[in-house]
Amino acid sequence: MELGKILAKVGTSIIRDIVPGGGMIIDLVNEFLPKDKKLPENATGEQVVRTVNTLSPADQALIYRKELDVEIAEINSWTQIQASLAEADKAGASTRPQIALMMARVVSFVIIAFSTIWIVAIVQNNVAMIGKLTESWPLTLSIIGTPIALLRAYFAMRSKEKKARYGAAVGQPQSLGVVQDLLSAFGK
Numbered sequence: 584m585e586l587g588k589i590l591a592k593v594g595t596s597i598i599r600d601i602v603p604g605g606g607m608i609i610d611l612v613n614e615f616l617p618k619d620k621k622l623p624e625n626a627t628g629e630q631v632v633r634t635v636n637t638l639s640p641a642d643q644a645l646i647y648r649k650e651l652d653v654e655i656a657e658i659n660s661w662t663q664i665q666a667s668l669a670e671a672d673k674a675g676a677s678t679r680p681q682i683a684l685m686m687a688r689v690v691s692f693v694i695i696a697f698s699t700i701w702i703v704a705i706v707q708n709n710v711a712m713i714g715k716l717t718e719s720w721p722l723t724l725s726i727i728g729t730p731i732a733l734l735r736a737y738f739a740m741r742s743k744e745k746k747a748r749y750g751a752a753v754g755q756p757q758s759l760g761v762v763q764d765l766l767s768a769f770g771k
Contacts, residue, residue, distance in 0.1 A: 608646075615642045683737045686730035693727045 606624075612631055613621045615638055622634060635646055697716075704712040 611646055615646070679737060683734055686733045686737075689730045690727050690734070693723065697723050 608631060609622050609624065609626050612634055616622070616634065620634075622630060635643055638646070701713075701716055703709075704716060
């Protein structure tokens with residue numbers, strides 16, 4: 584991608600926060616500027632474009648040739664993010680998934696067994712058995728209630744952990760909870 588297109592996409596956002604290697608762009612532009620006109624570290628994409636447009640065509644060409652460096656930095660950043668996510672997934676990939684699999688098997692077994700008994704009772708036209716099965720739903724629910732609760736908790740925690748990992752990988756601040764977020768918002 585051309586550097587001009589990258590800078591146009593950044594717009595009013597701080598370039599160092601949005602573009603991997605964005606600091607290199609600011610440093611490169613600052614090399615061509617006098618001390619009193621250097622870009623701040625929190626320069627936006629628009630500021631960089633305006634500053635580059637004030638330079639001579641030869642200097643602009645030098646800056647725009649640096650697009651390869653930015654793309655390499657983007658690729659390296661993406662690779663680091665993927666590696667950190669893979670490493671984080673490796674750590675939690677043993678015990679909890681096995682427990683979830685066991686709970687899923689318990690739930691499946693109970694549902695299949697209960698359904699089979701119902702089918703046999705209906706096929707044999709066993710009215711007494713159907714009556715007893717109709718009254719046994721609390722027992723069935725108590726047998727599969729705990730495994731279902733564990734499965735729901737596992738997948739809810741898994742979703743929250745994935746969001747936290749992805750956020751950490753791209754440098755977003757971690758949420759400490761609703762109350763902590765409110766307190767920090769009032770503190771600002």
